[in-house]
Amino acid sequence: MKLELSRAQVNSEWKREVERRLGREVSACYQCGKCSAGCPVAYEMFHPIHAMMRLVQLGRKDEALRSRSQWVCVGCEACSERCPKDVDPARLMTVLREMAQEEGCVNADESDIYDFHQSFLSSLKMFGRVYEMGLVSHYKLKSPIKRGPQDMITGLQMMRRGKPGFLPHRVQNVAAIRRIYERTKLQKPADDRDSD
């Protein structure tokens, strides 16, 4: 890999925007890698967390936003908890996830994760609470061939145990929830994949 750096890039507006949302200057990170060292899913990432931070330091918007890392992140907060410089890598992951959606460059290889999140949120939007049955079917129906058979047995066993429930629980004031959604929509370019 070769990075051709330019003055414009290493001081880019985008980098400042990341820092604004992160509430920290990325130059504080000295790349000690303690975040990656403790990350439970680092083995799944091409760019471990410290590398993601590095990409931001260098102003590499594209590599950063298109990366899989922020989607593989489980959000266990171990990195931020142990960061010796308090640059909050976990928060960086959140920032990159939101930016990736706004810019419409969510990494397609992790569509399972992304779709599940979206199915979850649409179920939430519909009822104000999560209706697991609905959520699961919504998720599976997004790509039935691949996901249909997954967890068949587990699913059956769950039902035997009366979980998940068949009837949705709903918030009385679902309208309020819907309006929350409207007001907190990420502003995104036209070509972005829709959230539901």
Next chain:
Amino acid sequence: MSRIGVFICHCGENIGSVVDCPRVAATLAEHPGVAFATDYKYMCSDPGQNLIKQAIDDHKLTGVVVSACSPRMHEPTFRNAVAEKGLNPFLCEMANIREHCSWVHTDNEAATIKAIELVRLMVEKVKSNEALEPIHVPITKRALVIGGGIAGIQAALDIANAGNEVVIVEREPSIGGHMLQLSETFPTLDCSQCILTPKMVDIARHPLITLHTWSEVEKVDGYIGNFEVTVRKKARSVDLDKCTGCGACMQKCPSRKILSEFNAGVTVPDPENPKKRLGYRTAIYTPCPQAVPNKPVIDREHCLKFTKGKCGVCAKVCPTNAIDYEQEDELITEKVGAVVVATGYQVWSVAEAAKDYPYIGYGEYGYGTHPDIINGLQFERLLSASGPTAGRVVRPSDGKVPQTVVFLSCVGSRDNEKGFTYCSKICCMYLSKHAMLYKHKVHEGQAYNFYMDLRAGGKTYDEFSRRTIEEDGCIYLRGRVSRIYPRGDHLVVQGADTLSNAQVEVEADLVVLATAIIAQPDAEALAQKLRVAYDKDHFFAEAHPKLRPVESQTAGIFFAGTCQGPKDIPETVAQASGAAAKVSALFSADELEREPMVAHVHRAPPPVYSHCFGCFFCERVCPYGAIEREELRDRKGNLIKTVAKVNEGLCAGCGLCAASCRANAITLRGFNDEQLFAVVNAIGEQ
């Protein structure tokens, strides 16, 4: 009518590029009382100084204002220059138009105007300056060295060998400090004790050196050349004159399970008898066989005689009746002319709680509770021939030889969140030494070293650490460790190698943490006693980071070694010799010249005698007890009144008295009311 000369320095571009120096000179030339004003590229250069000297002759100057850099930089330079022309040096002042003007402002016009005003202020001050004569005070040619580590030892020997007396105060039972605990030393791998113990013996034998071990500095009074130090000699419970150091007492002492400070608290199973552990000390003890003095102390915290009131075995077995349970702390005073502070450092502990200094500790490393997670000093003891294993490297938990050892740099160092912001400086090198020595002792073993930056600046240092990598096959991994946890009888070290962008996991038998080098917990307290400054991490602050590295802000007090900041042995020794040289230079004169900026109480011929009416408020505020009482009598000897008088030897020139005198009878030379009012008055002029 005063004839002041004004000299504006360009300092090359430094001032010239922002301040319009010719204009400043021109403006000041018009100022009342200024006989001559000019500007020049480098006033501090020879031609610059000659320019000033020439002007003094040509214009019969009665005062000089050099407007250039900070007086903290060049005031002495210019005062000497004018002195060479027979003008009293204290009639020369500096206006700081570099640090306080050209370097901090960008607007040339504003900066130039500010410069003009700053110079004007000083001109007005100099107008009312008075010729002053330096004060001469006697010097006690005897130095106090606080701390008997390598820094203190080196400083003491150098001073004594220059022919002056030295008093060493060491709080431990023996001198030697941390260096005595080390195995071999980087980068030459010579045995630490072999090179240190001869020096310790020299100390003991030196006719000019007095040694107080098991003692601490209680109080420091006086000033450069004339300090009076109170030393607390802690009750040793052993009569040093009677004791021959035969060691019978230590042989027989029943309390044998006390963690040894000398072994940094590390103990290992006894290969002969698995139930026993090696590395403890007894309640009556010397830190090690090479101790100086090689005479024990009784640790009253643990001694049964003092805790339970019974035992007394040591007294029974002592052939010379040297044991004295009744002994009490003793306060002695030493008069000295200079003090070298060489109190050293401590290694940080990752344990959870600590009163003395703020830190969180490393929960992810189990707060150092696992027996096989040790710190660098403890590993030194395992490597050292004088250690509990006589140099065999084994695990504290089960005494097995560790086949895999992991070393961690920067534990507490460079960690804003859990430790300290600074770099401890020596860890990179000693860890590389540790890995090398380990490999020399355990040939089939494998060492890993987690580091952030490999800092091997120093003569043959980099070659040394490369050897560890290239010849001894230590694997260096660039990254911090996130977590260490036990699995079976191994330790899983979960780290990262940022060079391969990978997470790495090493199953280790022993983990060595290079914990931060930190200031002594009581450094702050000592600093207060000595009236020296210290930084945010409680290391003592030198007078100037580059040009006065061994001096404190307080005249006559010098620093040596790690009490001033993390250093390795060569640096420490160099600084100690530097401090010793400063002391010897100080002692080379019989009298000491001090700036005459001291307080002075008004005196006048009868019938006034003095404006002072003897309220002695000054006496109350003076931090130095420099105010004395004088009885003023008429010719017949009748007492007129008792008034204040300043002991110029003790007065440090803070001016507290002057500012609080109700009768304006006491003033501070060099900063008297007339001068300061003149300056404030000049504020008005635009």
Next chain:
Amino acid sequence: MSATQQEFEPRIVAFVCNWCTYAGADLAGTSRLKYASNVRVIRVPCSGRVDPLYIVKAFERGADAVLVSGCHPGDCHYAEGNYYARRRFTVLRDLLLFLGIEPQRVQFSWVSAAEGAKWADLINDLTEKVRAIGPFEGYKELIAAAAGPA
């Protein structure tokens, strides 16, 4: 009024101790920090040397604000000078009110030899603060009077 406030450049007199604040200001210089040029520094050995009368005098001579800055508590080169200074100025406040000088025109602060940045910020903040308060008109006629041969 606001227009004149725009142009108004406060004159600030700073009495600083030789050991901490003066050195701190030097550090600001050697670090090439930039700050407002409104301050005129007067060096004294210790903040404890500053006689309240100097401060009053400064206002009489046209200062809009006075800053007194010394070492941090406990770090005083002369052990306790800065404490005395501090106490003196708590008393001074009343006197200032009596003399018709707003107390906020006098600021006391601690800047150590290591705090170049703090010094720069201090001067900038103070300058802004005084700009907001406006010029000190109180003694204009006195100043006029003193304008003659002093």
Next chain:
Amino acid sequence: MELGYYPGCALKAHATALEFGASTEASLAALGVELKEVPDWNCCGASAGHMTNSALTRALNVRNLALAEAAGMAEILSPCPLCAKELAIANLEVNEDPALLKAAEDACEMTYKGTSRPITLIEFLHNNRDMVAEHIKTKLPAIKVACYYGCLHTRPSLAMGFDNTEQPVTMDELCRLLGLETVEWSHKTECCGAGFTMSKPTVVARLTGRILSAAAAAGAEAVVVSCPMCHANLDMRQAEAAKDAAVDLHLPILYLSQVLGLALDLTPKTLSLGTHFVDTTEIVARLRGEPLPVATTEAAGADGAEQE
């Protein structure tokens, strides 16, 4: 005593963690704690919200906090640490940053003064351990259990502000209080894969595999949890985990609220101990000091053999 209650979606009857809900409500009732559900509460957004839209998550949680505040609840029991964390983070953020508060308030059409605070089951029980001690009916036998906190009980410490982040002890103390023996082990706070149960089962298998084998190696006969995610992953995914870690695992995963219930003499049925994937009949019998029944089970991967 009365206590605000935010069950969250997972605990509501007929959802994955119905055991947690049922047992929590039952045992707290037995302790004389009256749970007052936050009126018309909504989902906290969980991983999905946290992972994709913090503004949305914040607004959703501020709504819940505001509802609780309006109902005069200073402390809201949120047994699910994921909900608790989302509530706590939102609380922290809006209390620190007025702008964020404003935005959230506008979004959810409510006003919030910042006076209510989520509290996990562990924290609540630990704060009231004397009360717990008083109510214990039968001390449980000293069976070795591993207390598994998961990532979210102690992280982010700034928001959760409870127990020791790296070496938590509170759940262990509670279990010992009930009579159980707790093992010292290494994976108390390692992540189990949380929200990836469905979307990335491979990761979940890998992580839970490590956790469970560590617990087994430490000699635990069961794992005690207090989180629906942890339970789902450790219990439901145990078979895959065992395969991934290439070890033979059969560790019953019990909720803290269930073991507590047993010590309060509640029946396994009330505590819905019958709906686990890894069979619990034997461990429950031992916990209740009853004669061991013949191992009967239909759960996948469960081959009755309890001890390894």
